[in-house]
Amino acid sequence: MSVLVVADHDNQALKPVTLISLAAAAEIGGDVHVLVAGQNCESAANEAAQIGVVNQVLVADAEAYAHALPENVAPLVVSLSDNYSHLLTAHTTTGKNFMPRVAAALDVQMISDIMGVDSEDTFKRLIYAGNAIATVKTSDEKKVLTVRGTGFDGVAPGGGNATIEMIEGSAADGSSEFVADELAKSERPELTAAGVVISGGRGMQNGENFSLLEGIADKLGAAIGASRAAVDAGFVPNDMQVGQTGKIVAPELYIAVGISGAIQHLAGRKDSKVIVAINKDPDAPIFQVADYGLVADLFDALPEFESALG
Amino acid sequence: MVREGETHARFLLIQPLVRMKVLVAIKRVVDPNVNVVVKPDGTGIDLTNTKMAVNPFCGIGIEEAVRLREAGTAEEVIAVTVGGAKCPETLRVCLAQGADRAIHIEADDDVEPLAIAKLVKAVYEREEPKIVMFGKQSIDGDNGQTGQMFAQLTGLPQATFASELTVNGDTATVTREVDGGLQTIKTSIPMVLTTDLRLNEPRYASLPNIMQARKKPIETVSPAELGIEIQRHTEVLDVSPPPGRAAGIKVESVDELVDKLRNDAKVIA
Numbered sequence: 105m106s107v108l109v110v111a112d113h114d115n116q117a118l119k120p121v122t123l124i125s126l127a128a129a130a131e132i133g134g135d136v137h138v139l140v141a142g143q144n145c146e147s148a149a150n151e152a153a154q155i156g157v158v159n160q161v162l163v164a165d166a167e168a169y170a171h172a173l174p175e176n177v178a179p180l181v182v183s184l185s186d187n188y189s190h191l192l193t194a195h196t197t198t199g200k201n202f203m204p205r206v207a208a209a210l211d212v213q214m215i216s217d218i219m220g221v222d223s224e225d226t227f228k229r230l231i232y233a234g235n236a237i238a239t240v241k242t243s244d245e246k247k248v249l250t251v252r253g254t255g256f257d258g259v260a261p262g263g264g265n266a267t268i269e270m271i272e273g274s275a276a277d278g279s280s281e282f283v284a285d286e287l288a289k290s291e292r293p294e295l296t297a298a299g300v301v302i303s304g305g306r307g308m309q310n311g312e313n314f315s316l317l318e319g320i321a322d323k324l325g326a327a328i329g330a331s332r333a334a335v336d337a338g339f340v341p342n343d344m345q346v347g348q349t350g351k352i353v354a355p356e357l358y359i360a361v362g363i364s365g366a367i368q369h370l371a372g373r374k375d376s377k378v379i380v381a382i383n384k385d386p387d388a389p390i391f392q393v394a395d396y397g398l399v400a401d402l403f404d405a406l407p408e409f410e411s412a413l414g
Numbered sequence: 415m416v417r418e419g420e421t422h423a424r425f426l427l428i429q430p431l432v433r434m435k436v437l438v439a440i441k442r443v444v445d446p447n448v449n450v451v452v453k454p455d456g457t458g459i460d461l462t463n464t465k466m467a468v469n470p471f472c473g474i475g476i477e478e479a480v481r482l483r484e485a486g487t488a489e490e491v492i493a494v495t496v497g498g499a500k501c502p503e504t505l506r507v508c509l510a511q512g513a514d515r516a517i518h519i520e521a522d523d524d525v526e527p528l529a530i531a532k533l534v535k536a537v538y539e540r541e542e543p544k545i546v547m548f549g550k551q552s553i554d555g556d557n558g559q560t561g562q563m564f565a566q567l568t569g570l571p572q573a574t575f576a577s578e579l580t581v582n583g584d585t586a587t588v589t590r591e592v593d594g595g596l597q598t599i600k601t602s603i604p605m606v607l608t609t610d611l612r613l614n615e616p617r618y619a620s621l622p623n624i625m626q627a628r629k630k631p632i633e634t635v636s637p638a639e640l641g642i643e644i645q646r647h648t649e650v651l652d653v654s655p656p657p658g659r660a661a662g663i664k665v666e667s668v669d670e671l672v673d674k675l676r677n678d679a680k681v682i683a
Contacts, residue, residue, distance in 0.1 A: 197592040201574050204562035213528045213647030216557045232450045239652040279571035283598040342591045357681040378679045395662040398671050408668040
């Protein structure tokens with residue numbers, strides 16, 4: 105058995121979710137190889153080679169892979185698939201984009217967003233917005249999987265010295281081209297990897313009021329998130345959305361401010377260790393899942409909270 | 415397009431027959447506002463007498479296709495679904511929302527994404543639409559695979575998690591919601607689009623449109639008629655509820671909250 109993990113990276117560095125995909129790979133067992141497909145991605149490849157659980161790093165460095173267009177990445181992964189029993193990548197917008205193409209090309213029914221490995225052919229995953237855990241066994245000889253970012257504890261980033269092999273990429277497929285990225289810049293930790301997350305909902309009333317969360321986030325080293333309602337209302341950009349169809353978070357502490365707690369939002373932060381809810385409506389569903397609930401007007405409570413943190 | 419050797423007259427004859435169709439694959443799922451219950455025997459979700467609906471992302475696909483038709487870009491919107499006997503009910507909702515006709519591929523209710531992609535491909539080959547839309551995921555299985563699998567099987571480019579679509583002749587420019595923010599790509603047409611939440615806000619069907627939808631055609635086909643044999647690749651061994659959370663407490667003040675977080679939960683310094 106041998107496992108190929110397709111790295112999620114930005115050419116300079118691996119994304120932390122790659123360590124989580126590697127943890128799933130290590131649980132499956134066998135040799136673990138990492139594919140770094142990108143452009144000028146040498147430093148990301150070197151980083152992968154230093155990870156203890158990695159036996160070999162394959163690098164495809166070509167313009168075609170610069171933006172991880174699925175029409176280019178999927179054929180590359182398919183071309184390597186003969187050597188592996190399992191093909192894995194993170195369940196990110198990049199992994200979700202190309203991995204189903206890989207599965208279809210191999211006539212495999214992919215298993216998305218796994219949060220547990222029962223055996224080499226049986227996996228656990230959440231369905232219905234996290235309201236149920238399904239145990240799924242596949243009869244496909246080759247397993248194609250995406251890994252949930254909160255499903256495993258990431259492997260240690262060091263302790264290894266894997267060989268790096270350059271592989272030939274192919275030319276761009278040409279049916280699709282990258283135009284532009286408009287990526288949010290933030291000094292704060294990434295939502296999906298943050299130890300503390302503070303999220304605002306419709307109760308924040310507008311985007312400016314999210315600044316009330318910033319002082320608290322600064323003091324707690326927290327990432328700032330939002331409910332779908334707040335994103336739909338245009339208060340904040342889409343990359344801040346926590347929930348079934350947004351980001352899945354699993355912090356030690358999750359603070360929900362002015363969020364009523366729709367099923368889909370609750371799905372996104374079920375794995376949080378401690379949940380705090382601040383909402384002026386005592387009947388808001390969020391209180392049913394909060395460890396600590398404070399019924400209060402957020403415009404009073406937030407400044408008070410910030411100063412109480414000293 | 416006039417090919418070399420063809421006369422202009424022939425071009426004029428052919429032109430009216432070239433109709434840009436948009437095919438929208440939709441799924442019947444549990445209503446998003448329903449709290450689902452796991453069956454005690456671990457075989458699945460109890461859907462008895464549960465309110466069902468068009469998967470929200472698929473509804474966004476229908477809306478986008480109808481808007482393309484209203485803008486004169488598309489001429490016909492076709493809804494297609496794969497599933498059991500109740501599917502026509504759900505297709506009627508799409509017709510009321512503005513789809514022109516619908517195709518029901520009769521099958522079980524839990525066909526796997528790979529098989530759905532193959533079935534929709536067979537419809538694609540028959541109908542030859544220029545744009546094929548899928549929801550980015552269904553809110554029951556949360557797989558998020560079908561559109562991309564379809565794109566692979568048909569060899570088409572894909573634009574997933576779309577929040578904006580602009581069609582310009584034979585190319586489409588799409589803004590996508592990605593983890594880090596937004597990404598814009600350009601694809602050739604025909605192409606596959608999967609919808610994200612911010613692409614549009616679907617309209618409510620008006621009463622006249624609901625009445626009119628009753629007269630619109632729904633064609634029923636079997637997988638065999640499409641030349642596809644459905645094969646299951648996976649088996650669900652168990653479905654269980656996630657571990658419950660212990661009931662929390664209400665605190666009276668911010669000071670009490672900070673005290674609990676610091677001294678009981680020990681999650682802040």
